[in-house]
Amino acid sequence: xxxxxxxxxxxxxxxxxxxxxxxxxxxxxxxxxxxxxxxxxxxxxxxxxxxxxxxxxxxxxxxxxxxxxxxxxxxxxxxxxxxxxxxxxxxxxxxxxxxxxxxxxxxxxxxxxxxxxxxxxxxxxxxxxxxxxxxxxxxxxxxxxxxxxxxxxxxxxxxxxxxxxxxxxxxxxxxxxxxxxxxxxxxxxxxxxxxxxxxxxxxxxxxxxxxxxxxxxxxxxxxxxxxxxxxxxxxxxxxxxxxxxxxxxxxxxxxxxxxxxxxxxxxxxxxxxxx
Amino acid sequence: xxxxxxxxxxxxxxxxxxxxxxxxxxxxxxxxxxxxxxxxxxxxxxxxxxxxxxxxxxxxxxxxxxxxxxxxxxxxxxxxxxxxxxxxxxxxxxxxxxxxxxxxxx
Numbered sequence: 171x172x173x174x175x176x177x178x179x180x181x182x183x184x185x186x187x188x189x190x191x192x193x194x195x196x197x198x199x200x201x202x203x204x205x206x207x208x209x210x211x212x213x214x215x216x217x218x219x220x221x222x223x224x225x226x227x228x229x230x231x232x233x234x235x236x237x238x239x240x241x242x243x244x245x246x247x248x249x250x251x252x253x254x255x256x257x258x259x260x261x262x263x264x265x266x267x268x269x270x271x272x273x274x275x276x277x278x279x280x281x282x283x284x285x286x287x288x289x290x291x292x293x294x295x296x297x298x299x300x301x302x303x304x305x306x307x308x309x310x311x312x313x314x315x316x317x318x319x320x321x322x323x324x325x326x327x328x329x330x331x332x333x334x335x336x337x338x339x340x341x342x343x344x345x346x347x348x349x350x351x352x353x354x355x356x357x358x359x360x361x362x363x364x365x366x367x368x369x370x371x372x373x374x375x376x377x378x379x380x381x382x383x384x385x386x387x388x389x390x391x392x393x394x395x396x397x398x399x400x401x402x403x404x405x406x407x408x409x410x411x412x413x414x415x416x417x418x419x420x421x422x423x424x425x426x427x428x429x430x431x432x433x434x435x436x437x438x439x440x441x442x443x444x445x
Numbered sequence: 446x447x448x449x450x451x452x453x454x455x456x457x458x459x460x461x462x463x464x465x466x467x468x469x470x471x472x473x474x475x476x477x478x479x480x481x482x483x484x485x486x487x488x489x490x491x492x493x494x495x496x497x498x499x500x501x502x503x504x505x506x507x508x509x510x511x512x513x514x515x516x517x518x519x520x521x522x523x524x525x526x527x528x529x530x531x532x533x534x535x536x537x538x539x540x541x542x543x544x545x546x547x548x549x550x551x
Contacts, residue, residue, distance in 0.1 A: 173542065224501060225516030233522045236513060300503065303514060304539050307500035370510055376489070376524045383510070383528055394507045411510060 171322035177304055178323040180397070181297040182330025184404035185213075188293035190334040191360060191405075192286045194341035195254070195353035202283055209287035213294025220295065221302035234375040240296065244368040247292040250285040251361035252427050257282050258354050259431035301327075354431065356405070362424035363407020369419035370412075381414025470504075472515065473497045475540035486530040486550040495520040502544065506535035509548070526550070 189206065196202040220227065220239075227235045261282075301323070308319045344352050372378040389410040393399050402408035407420055468490055471478045475498060484490045494504045496515040504521065505512045509528075515521050528550040537544025 177538070221501075224514050225519040228514070228516060228519055228521050236521070300514065300538075303501040303503075303516075307517075307539055310500055374511055374513075374524055380527075383526060389507065409510065410507060413510060416510070 171318045171325075174304070174308060174319040174322035175326040175329070178301055178326030179329045180326075180400050181301045181304075182327050183333055183397075183401060185293040185297040186330045186334025187337055187401060187404050188360065189290050190337040190341070191353060191356050192290050193338045194349065195258070195357055196283060196286055197342060197349060197353075198346075199283060202286075205283040205287040206290050209290030210294050212287075213291040214298055216291065216295035217298030217302050220299040221306065224299070224303060234377075237371045237375045241368045241371050243292045243295065244364045244371075247289050248361045248364050248368070248423065250288045250292075251357050251364070252423075252430075254282050254285045254289075255354050255357045255361065255427050256430050256434050257285075258350060258357075259435035358424060358427045358431065359406045361427055362420045363403075363405065365423035366407040366409070366412070366416040366420035370409075370416040373413055373415050378415050381418060383413050384411045385414055385417055387411050467491065467493060469493045469495060470546070471495045471497055472502050472537060472544065475502070475537060475543045477535075477537070477544055477546040480546035481549065482546070483549045483551060484526065484528070487527045489524060489526045492523050492525055493520055494523065500539070502540065503538035504535065505538040506533060506548075508533040509535060511535070512538070 189210070192209075193202070193206060196206070224236075227239060229235065231238055305320065305323050308323065341349070341353065369378060373380040387410065392402070392408070392410065394403055394408070394410045399408065399410065407416075409416060412420075468482060468484065470482065470492060472495065482492075494513075494515050496502050496517060496519060499517050501517050502515045503512065504515055504523065509525055511523055511525070513521050513523055525548070528548075530550050533548040533550065535546050535548060
């Protein structure tokens, strides 16, 4: 029971941390609950679909269907996160100022809700399909006491959701005027981590060179098997043994998005200050 | 669909440069067969993982940075390396108590 609890908890936590950041990043925008819930629902539906045709997906495109599919949805999430980060650096300040003026905040925030909803769906789909496959395997196998394993899985889901909620509440403790810069930083690092994972996947199917399989090995300091390691893997793309291409994609994405946000933010400053 | 076509084109462009011998790992009763696999160091290899069980498994390795679902009764391929000489552990994420193995590059 403990084993299944841990496996499910880990997957739910990874998706949950991302959803927690999305919720914090869209704090104060009316209607975000519906968008985020919609993203979760779409992600769950997608997860069930992906799990049910996992075999066909693996065989697709000469055996690399699974990787190409994951890279595609990661690419989509990186694009949405990047767009949100740049968009927020332009409008975040106004939104913080207009927070009391609910009407304005809604108008300003709605555009980015779609992007965040997509990010939510991708996060839930990725980790969810693994949970579905795992729980389905348990339900199917006999003699292992499937009921207690299933109960463990359910407890894992609850625990993962609770931890994600704790992160969200923690982020909300940040004063509103700083919240947007903090969540924006988190969103950019999140995007960089996903870009790194996508590059690593492309190297694993021989589409990209690996540029060194193991640039460093920090497993002894922070193992990826540990909970903190897993959490950091989901949040910032931490890898104890990263490949060169993974590191390169991480750095390029981070630099590009940070620079772009800064440029767009500066462009806006003279206008924004005269609100 | 466009994305898939683009990715497929990308996949075709990349010229494979790996050892020719097919390496096969089987999963049966939630165990890897063999559970120790030797590969040449500094060479890219193509590994086939075949799941003979009736439930899904996930071929995963922190040492190799690989994570791939193997549906029940199906098989997947993963490219590994080029690796420096050494031991690289892998496991089945869904049955970690039994599904353990190591790749030895030498």
